Amino acid sequence: MDIQLKRGLLDVCVLAAIKNKDSYGYAIVREIGEFVSISESTLYPILRRLEAADCLTLYSVEHNGRLRKYYRITDAGRARLSAFAEEWKEILAIYQFVIKEEEEHE
Amino acid sequence: MNKLQFLKAVREKTSDLPLHETNHLLEYYAEMIEEAIEEGASEEEAVARLGSWEEICTQIDDFLTSQPIAECPAVKEQTKKEEPINPQKMPRKRISLPMLAVVLLILTSPVWGAVVLSLGIAVFAVVVSLVM
Numbered sequence: 001m002d003i004q005l006k007r008g009l010l011d012v013c014v015l016a017a018i019k020n021k022d023s024y025g026y027a028i029v030r031e032i033g034e035f036v037s038i039s040e041s042t043l044y045p046i047l048r049r050l051e052a053a054d055c056l057t058l059y060s061v062e063h064n065g066r067l068r069k070y071y072r073i074t075d076a077g078r079a080r081l082s083a084f085a086e087e088w089k090e091i092l093a094i095y096q097f098v099i100k101e102e103e104e105h106e
Numbered sequence: 107m108n109k110l111q112f113l114k115a116v117r118e119k120t121s122d123l124p125l126h127e128t129n130h131l132l133e134y135y136a137e138m139i140e141e142a143i144e145e146g147a148s149e150e151e152a153v154a155r156l157g158s159w160e161e162i163c164t165q166i167d168d169f170l171t172s173q174p175i176a177e178c179p180a181v182k183e184q185t186k187k188e189e190p191i192n193p194q195k196m197p198r199k200r201i202s203l204p205m206l207a208v209v210l211l212i213l214t215s216p217v218w219g220a221v222v223l224s225l226g227i228a229v230f231a232v233v234v235s236l237v238m
Contacts, residue, residue, distance in 0.1 A: 025134065026141035039157040040138040044131065045169035066140055069133070 010038060010046050012084045015055060015077045022072045047071065055080055109139045112153045119163060131166070 013032045017023055023031070025043060032038050050056045055077035060067040073081075107115070113132055120128045135156065142152035156162060 024137075024141075026138060039161065040135075040155070041157045041162040041165040044134055045165055047134075048130075048169055064140075064144065066137070067133075068137060068141075 006036070007046075010036065010042070011050060011055075012081060013038075014043070014046050014050060014071075015073055015081050018056065018071050018073045019078070019081065022070045024068050024070050028071070050077065107153045108149045109136070109153060112139070112156075115159070116162070116166075119166060 010032070013036060014028060017028045017031045025040065025047070029038055029040055029043055047056070047058075051058065053076070054074055056071050056073055058069050058071050060069055062068075113136060116132060116135055117128060120131055123131075138156060139149070139152045142155050143149060147155065157165075
């Protein structure tokens with residue numbers, strides 16, 4: 001998959017993973033990992049970028065005598081998810097068009 | 107590689123970063139290793155799960171060079187606000203608009219010229235008839 005496209009998709013995947021409840025790094029990797037290949041080291045720059053863009057905030061919670069960082073989606077993050085959903089309606093329409101063209105040429 | 111060796115390697119790799127960035131990165135990886143150990147992995151397995159060292163370095167480099175994402179609405183608003191005070195764009199617009207108006211006036215003179223001329227004649231005629 002194209003690197004830029006995958007990067008953009010991973011951004012929204014992470015936002016989607018924390019959309020309904022706050023989550024922590026390890027759980028996010030497990031959750032998204034079911035759909036796209038992602039490692040702990042891939043997640044780091046994504047989280048930092050989203051944080052820098054105010055799409056999420058983080059806080060620490062004590063867990064088993066250590067700190068676990070939780071990520072919470074912001075309004076800007078939610079806006080980005082809605083924008084993504086809108087964009088993909090267009091992309092889906094284009095996809096349908098491309099597939100139709102290909103089928104007609106077969 | 108065990109946890110300490112790994113974290114030491116990350117610290118060396120990121121020695122050019124501001125201290126808080128390095129610490130942030132170390133905390134992140136330490137947490138990931140702890141989580142995997144809690145799930146039953148050995149320290150070595152937990153480190154191996156993070157990906158190859160090469161991949162980790164690529165990701166760190168990627169983070170160091172990448173800017174905050176441009177599409178995020180919050181960022182978009184900021185760039186929009188900055189646009190009106192762009193000093194290079196404003197003066198050019200001020201000069202070109204009146205010039206454009208003058209050129210258009212001259213070019214369209216056959217259309218409005220006749221109207222203005224006939225109005226002028228009418229006003230002159232009225233003035234002359236009043237005076238006489």
